[in-house]
Amino acid sequence: MLGRTANDLYWLSRYIERAENMARLLEVGYRIVLLPREGQGFHEEWRSTLESAGCLQGYVQRHGELVSQNVIDYMLFDTSNPSSVASCLASARRNGRAQRTALTREMWESLNGAWLEFSAIKPSSVTSNSLPELLDWVRSRSALYRGALLNTILRNDTYYFSQVGTFIERADSTARILDVKYYHLLPSSEMIGSDKDNYQWAALLRSVSAHRSYRWVFKDHYRPLKIADFMILNRQMPRSLRYSYDELTFALRDLAVYYGTRHDCHTTAEATRDLLLEADIQKIFQSGLHEFVQDFIARNNKLGTEISAAYHFID
Amino acid sequence: MAAAFDEMNGYGGEVRAPYRAFAEWLGIQHMETLRQKSAEAELLFRRSGITFAVYGDEEAAERLIPFDMLPRIISAEEWAKLERGIEQRVKALNAFLFDVYHRQEIIKAGKVPEELVVQNSAFLPEMIGVDPPRGVYSHIIGIDLVRTGEDEFLVLEDNTRTPSGVSYMLENRETMMHLFPDLFSRNRVRPVESYPDALLKTLENVAPSNLDAEPTIAVLTPGLYNSAYFEHSFLADQMGVELVESSDLVVIDGLLRMKTTEGLKRVDVLYRRVDDDFLDPLVFDPRSLLGVPGIFDVYRSGRVTIVNAPGAGIADDKAIYSYIPEIIEFYTGKPPLLANVETYNCRDSESLKYVLAHLPELVVKEVHGSGGYGMLVGPRSTKEQIEAFRARLIANPNNYIAQPTLSLSTCPTLADSSVSPRHLDLRPFVLISDEVRLVPGGLTRVALKRGSLVVNSSQGGGTKDTWVLQE
Numbered sequence: 066m067l068g069r070t071a072n073d074l075y076w077l078s079r080y081i082e083r084a085e086n087m088a089r090l091l092e093v094g095y096r097i098v099l100l101p102r103e104g105q106g107f108h109e110e111w112r113s114t115l116e117s118a119g120c121l122q123g124y125v126q127r128h129g130e131l132v133s134q135n136v137i138d139y140m141l142f143d144t145s146n147p148s149s150v151a152s153c154l155a156s157a158r159r160n161g162r163a164q165r166t167a168l169t170r171e172m173w174e175s176l177n178g179a180w181l182e183f184s185a186i187k188p189s190s191v192t193s194n195s196l197p198e199l200l201d202w203v204r205s206r207s208a209l210y211r212g213a214l215l216n217t218i219l220r221n222d223t224y225y226f227s228q229v230g231t232f233i234e235r236a237d238s239t240a241r242i243l244d245v246k247y248y249h250l251l252p253s254s255e256m257i258g259s260d261k262d263n264y265q266w267a268a269l270l271r272s273v274s275a276h277r278s279y280r281w282v283f284k285d286h287y288r289p290l291k292i293a294d295f296m297i298l299n300r301q302m303p304r305s306l307r308y309s310y311d312e313l314t315f316a317l318r319d320l321a322v323y324y325g326t327r328h329d330c331h332t333t334a335e336a337t338r339d340l341l342l343e344a345d346i347q348k349i350f351q352s353g354l355h356e357f358v359q360d361f362i363a364r365n366n367k368l369g370t371e372i373s374a375a376y377h378f379i380d
Numbered sequence: 381m382a383a384a385f386d387e388m389n390g391y392g393g394e395v396r397a398p399y400r401a402f403a404e405w406l407g408i409q410h411m412e413t414l415r416q417k418s419a420e421a422e423l424l425f426r427r428s429g430i431t432f433a434v435y436g437d438e439e440a441a442e443r444l445i446p447f448d449m450l451p452r453i454i455s456a457e458e459w460a461k462l463e464r465g466i467e468q469r470v471k472a473l474n475a476f477l478f479d480v481y482h483r484q485e486i487i488k489a490g491k492v493p494e495e496l497v498v499q500n501s502a503f504l505p506e507m508i509g510v511d512p513p514r515g516v517y518s519h520i521i522g523i524d525l526v527r528t529g530e531d532e533f534l535v536l537e538d539n540t541r542t543p544s545g546v547s548y549m550l551e552n553r554e555t556m557m558h559l560f561p562d563l564f565s566r567n568r569v570r571p572v573e574s575y576p577d578a579l580l581k582t583l584e585n586v587a588p589s590n591l592d593a594e595p596t597i598a599v600l601t602p603g604l605y606n607s608a609y610f611e612h613s614f615l616a617d618q619m620g621v622e623l624v625e626s627s628d629l630v631v632i633d634g635l636l637r638m639k640t641t642e643g644l645k646r647v648d649v650l651y652r653r654v655d656d657d658f659l660d661p662l663v664f665d666p667r668s669l670l671g672v673p674g675i676f677d678v679y680r681s682g683r684v685t686i687v688n689a690p691g692a693g694i695a696d697d698k699a700i701y702s703y704i705p706e707i708i709e710f711y712t713g714k715p716p717l718l719a720n721v722e723t724y725n726c727r728d729s730e731s732l733k734y735v736l737a738h739l740p741e742l743v744v745k746e747v748h749g750s751g752g753y754g755m756l757v758g759p760r761s762t763k764e765q766i767e768a769f770r771a772r773l774i775a776n777p778n779n780y781i782a783q784p785t786l787s788l789s790t791c792p793t794l795a796d797s798s799v800s801p802r803h804l805d806l807r808p809f810v811l812i813s814d815e816v817r818l819v820p821g822g823l824t825r826v827a828l829k830r831g832s833l834v835v836n837s838s839q840g841g842g843t844k845d846t847w848v849l850q851e
Binding site: 066067068069070071159162163165166170173174177178181222324326376377 | 426427428429604609610613614616617622623624625627628638639640641642643
């Protein structure tokens with residue numbers, strides 16, 4: 066496979082995953098903003114939403130003040146925001162179009178269809194009432210693409226690079242949500258274990274689609290420590306850091322077998338997975354959640370760079 | 381102009397034999413249903429991304445070529461005749477290419493003027509003495525045919541460089557079978573789906589000799605923004621080979637290599653969809669970003685096969701075109717089975733005189749033009765347009781040829797409010813290596829505007845599925 070092809074497949078998956086994560090974050094932010102609250106509550110909510118999405122700086126430069134309509138527009142439609150849903154779908158489709166030969170017809174058609182339909186939406190036509198529907202649509206198109214991929218692609222390097230892209234993006238996104246949203250909800254480390262603001266915790270879990278699965282797993286109320294445990298260390302939760310790294314190491318191991326060579330990226334991924342495997346949530350809190358997550362994000366970025374070098378993504 | 385020959389109705393009266401079953405079917409269709417199916421077809425094309433970029437039209441960066449659902453039908457006997465004529469023609473074109481880059485016997489014999497060949501920009505002196513595998517220069521040729529009567533098929537133009545459109549031949553059929561499965565049970569239509577396989581065989585058969593392993597084949601595209609990008613990726617996909625851009629290729633140690641996830645890998649056969657000029661900045665246009673520096677040296681040393689060969693364009697040059705009948709006789713010893721359209725080379729002063737006196741009746745084309753750009757269709761032009769063209773012609777007569785305005789055949793086509801006749805042509809795609817392979821079918825292009833004779837997709841033409849019937 067061409068290095069350029071691997072690069073495009075990797076980014077195609079990342080962009081699809083990112084579009085979905087944007088929709089999820091926006092949905093949660095919007096739900097919270099709708100709540101009757103006092104003071105600066107909704108500003109804080111949009112701030113943390115934009116920050117989790119990695120778009121706060123760009124937003125402030127463009128719009129300044131936090132205004133719901135502007136935030137929604139910036140995260141959904143603004144093509145000057147490289148992470149907006151519009152930009153993600155356009156980039157994913159551009160990568161896919163460059164690699165038509167690597168995609169199955171089902172994958173291409175779901176990708177192209179999503180892009181065509183989204184391009185036809187007029188931002189001004191999106192009202193408060195239609196927003197949830199639109200966000201659902203984004204998630205369903207991402208699911209359709211993933212489904213087409215999982216059901217039709219050959220299990221070779223095409224599949225492995227797609228998996229790597231999906232889970233490196235997902236790990237990054239969950240880590241950011243933890244670092245920003247989770248952190249904001251914890252007034253101070255002494256408060257850990259309290260049941261403060263149930264709704265907010267539910268919303269946090271909702272942003273990783275885990276508000277119901279949490280109940281299934283813990284059969285308990287939302288408790289900050291358990292939520293962190295669920296998002297970081299749980300091997301069943303498909304958006305946890307641990308699960309993302311399980312999938313990442315599998316895909317990388319498959320690549321090593323497929324090509325008959327291991328690289329630095331394999332060692333790095335395995336080391337991070339071992340860390341998650343052996344970690345204990347109490348200890349993470351003792352030594353600092355923020356530090357833990359920051360370290361994780363740095364490791365994840367380093368892994369991305371190493372993969373790109375190992376497989377000649379660009380020259 | 382007299383009424384044109386119609387593929388379905390001839391000159392009026394009875395429906396022609398190959399169309400009988402189809403005409404019966406068409407007779408019981410409702411316009412509404414047809415229009416619905418037509419919309420469905422457009423949706424299918426858009427979803428699968430079969431688009432075509434038109435230069436100079438930024439709004440429509442990805443436009444669809446209109447697809448007309450009513451097929452063009454060719455009988456078994458008609459096809460058998462075309463097949464023989466085409467085979468003869470492509471063999472002669474390749475023999476001509478070999479000759480002009482070697483001993484130039486045909487020039488010595490006085491059949492083709494020397495300056496027309498050696499001073500032609502399509503002639504590449506760098507190719508002199510180069511021996512491509514099996515002596516084939518143009519492996520993929522598109523022959524543009526027009527029909528002017530029951531038994532009159534004429535060759536309007538040869539395309540020996542990088543003919544495009546074959547993906548439409550294949551996708552049009554897919555779409556038709558999807559929309560009208562019942563039509564295919566009423567008509568015995570020969571399949572075209574073997575084309576990618578035949579193309580792959582052709583490419584394999586011209587690989588450099590003495591390879592240790594199966595040849596590695598790749599398709600070279602100028603990239604995503606090229607008008608025919610869809611076709612490039614479609615063909616690579618159908619053959620299961622890599623689609624590469626210039627940035628994926630590099631020449632190291634005298635071999636062409638592509639950059640893969642496992643490092644550099646040798647490429648043995650390159651089906652390039654990049655023009656000669658851009659192929660190698662060290663040899664041709666130094667500004668080219670679409671080519672690969674050093675590739676021409678690798679080619680000359682026989683360590684990669686470039687398909688079609690550089691310099692193959694001299695065989696489809698419009699100034700050479702009028703000599704093709706002589707060329708066929710010279711190399712095959714037989715008269716051409718497929719006739720040319722009568723052509724006036726404006727470089728010849730007698731011809732020029734005639735052309736200037738008859739501009740309102742003639743079609744005048746630039747020698748190096750393509751895609752329907754820079755041409756004059758006399759009968760469809762205003763006085764001002766004709767006079768403006770006359771000035772250009774007088775200023776540079778060598779740059780033009782002229783042909784009578786042909787009464788191209790028509791075929792029933794779905795127009796705004798009814799089914800009505802529109803003019804069309806036909807481009808079969810021929811593959812040449814160890815043998816000549818011709819898939820029964822081709823690209824039928826149709827002028828969608830009433831009375832228009834310009835079928836080019838860049839000028840508002842559409843396409844039709846082309847049926848060759850089983851005997």
